[in-house]
Amino acid sequence: MTSLLLDGLSVTIDGAAVVEDLALAVEARQVVGLIGPNGSGKTTALRCVYRALRPTGGAVRIDGKDLSHMPLRDSARVIAALTQEGRADLDFTVEEVVALGRAPHVRGNQALSARERELCRRAMARMEVLHLASRGVLSLSGGERQRVLVARALVQEPQVLVLDEPTNHLDLHHQIRLLSMLKGSGLTVLVTLHDLNLAASACDRLAVLSHGRLVAYGPPADVVTEELLREVFGVEASVVTHPLTGVPQVLYDLGSATTMEGNVA
Ligand SMILES: Nc1ncnc2c1ncn2[C@@H]1O[C@H](COP(=O)(O)OP(=O)(O)OP(=O)(O)O)[C@@H](O)[C@H]1O
Secondary structure, three states: OOOEEEEEEEEEEOOEEEEEEEEEEEOOOOEEEEEOOOOOOHHHHHHHHOOOOOOOEEEEEEOOEEHHHOOHHHHHHHEEEEOOOOOOOOOOEHHHHHHHHHOOOOOOOOOOOHHHHHHHHHHHHHOOOHHHOOOEHHHOOHHHHHHHHHHHHHHOOOOEEEEEOOOOOOOHHHHHHHHHHHHOOOOEEEEEOOOHHHHHHHOOEEEEEEOOEEEEEEOHHHHOOHHHHHHHHOOOEEEEEOOOOOOEEEEEOHHHHHHHHOOOO
16 A cells, blocks of 8 residues: 655746645545646656655655655656656567566566466457567557556556556557556556546546646546636636546637637638
């Protein structure tokens, strides 16, 4: 049962505040969605959590412990990340890439145990890439590769999973499968998403960033409002309640967005 806390996180790049005093708690086993317009600081905040970036101020805490005081190998046993830069550049096979997820747990070139090989097999089956096991990752489609990288994160057996736009490249079936897997995973999850309807369906809480600052936080029904869409995203849209699940869903009207731009041909 591991909680994640972004404790007054700030990141300044070239003198510009990209993330400012971000306080965000992800309770154990909760799925929190980080949403916001392009350039609002979502990826930057996540990079601090998976330690690709050192915050300028504040800290990331795991069960209260400052991550920057933990050896990288120790934090990699607790936190797995699906990153924007996580594309595999070398032509490993799918099963080799997935097995790399065990790296924080094995010593040197130690071979995987039977349990670990089974873990890899199950993660590949869960992400529907088992049939691709012996294929080179460079030959995969964008969505297939994305699913392989999720499988690699799962075999890391993390307690905290951080995902940066994991639905990128995924078709509708795999988007819904992935988010439903996250929801039922029992892991502590922080995920950035652009699709507000999927975010509202999958997340226990939504946190909204705008210009590096947290401007809204709470259950989706409190956060996804027509006012927020207008003020933060610059979009005129209707928000309705899903008749089966009760979560807010956004109905877009492209006509009103065009009018907002003021450049109707
Ligand atoms: N290394 C860098 N050097 C200069 N500017 C940077 C750097 N990294 C991020 N930024 C800037 O910081 C801001 C936040 O970027 P970030 O990638 O965190 O946004 P985001 O919310 O994830 O956006 P998107 O939705 O487009 O993925 C952007 O204006 C970006 O250009």
